Amino acid sequence: MPDFKLVKGTKEYFPPESAALYSLEKTARRIFKIFAYQEARFPILEDSRVFSRGLGKETEIVEKQIYRLYPLEKNICLRPEGTAQAAKNVISHNIYRQKEIMKWFYIGPMFRGERPQKGRLREFSHIGAEFIGAGSYWADAELIKIASLILSESGIKDYSIEINSLGCVKDKQALKNILKEKLSSKKNLLCPNCRQRLQGNTLRILDCKNPGCREIVSSLKINHSYLCTSCRQHFDSLCRALEQLKTPYTINPVLVRGLDYYTQTVFEIKSSKLGAQDAVGAGGRYNNLIQELGGPQIPAAGFALGMERMLMLMPVKKISPAAKVFVAYTSKNVYNYAFEILTLLRQHSISSDIDFLGKSLKAQLKYSQKLGARITVLIGDDEIKQGKIIVKFMKESLQKQINEDELLDTVNNYLEKYA
């Protein structure tokens, strides 16, 4: 037999961890519904040009990390993110002509061809939202609020929201020029990567991890002077809106995003408990992406949360029971009957199970407990002759004999009250 190994950068989830993933999804769906976002489902296979055009020319590495199906299909890849895909769909179906505003959420796998490390997989899952069609700072505020709510409602406490504004295209260029100008004299003090970045992805110098670069960056005293009046107003208003929504935030003037498409608002949700990959979610405004992909100029904003990273921050949940009721039997003579009882319970949507291995009653009880059953229904050879069944309440360690026709009521009453 071949030695099957887990594919690099993938992760398997078994119970009970897999249940946490599900509850995460449930929480997100609940909150999206409250905020009137509807689910969009896009294919995992996508035209790679959607991403190579949308994500930027300066970020060449992005191109390298795209999972391609080449040579099977020349321009098909496994999607690396949801935003560009959403933007593409707005254009290709002319949806913007039917609706002025599109509020979408999506949950699903994304792929990147990176070397895995803590919090970084090749196949991972995003919970994302896109608000397309409004340039209002209230849209930004709403998105940040939703992201924050999904985290807190999932029981995650250790996170902080950092926001910044890159301004419009002109402002971004102005910021780059300021950096180039101020750093030209200090070029030799920068790390080799940042020296390279001076030519290309200049803004990335701002969040370089190298201590030397950090010191230089902080000595530059970057402020929002590069923002034009309207971008400045947008940012200030967003801050007020977040305060009104009671969403705590901090302004991080050196927060930048790696991708080209961001304009004005950018934000990142960080946690110190994640390791080097400390962002549990990120997003921002992308007013020009749809245009760059060949559509009209439609303002939009969005975010994505990393589900696996969220899972690392979530409190460990109690194992949810695999079955609420377990049917035990005293001898093989009554197994048929026991299975009939099991079927009856299941017909009434009661989560239930039975032994399939011919185990001793003692072992069955043990198994019942392991499953987390609240009730064990005991089918005894002696009792069954008089139409009686034993119902045992596991937690209370109490049991009583009832008539067969009382079973459903007894079980339902108990489960309603205590389980």
Add this chain to the structure above:
RNA sequence: GUGGGUGUAGCUCAGCUGGCAGAGCACCUGACUGUGGCUCAGGUUGUCGUGGGUUCAAAUCCCAUCACCCACCCCA
């Protein structure tokens, strides 16, 4: 792509200067012949990552290789 670390039972790991492959947890059985948790007794589980070398003898030393982890990088 670059660097560091780790690979021994299902899980967490111990195993020194080479000398019979170990512990805890988990799992199974019994004490308790029809009743879970606690206790006690017993039991199952291994290509010591893989390939080669040194040696009378290798989990242990050497070389190679693979995998995973962490970090750089990058960040959706």
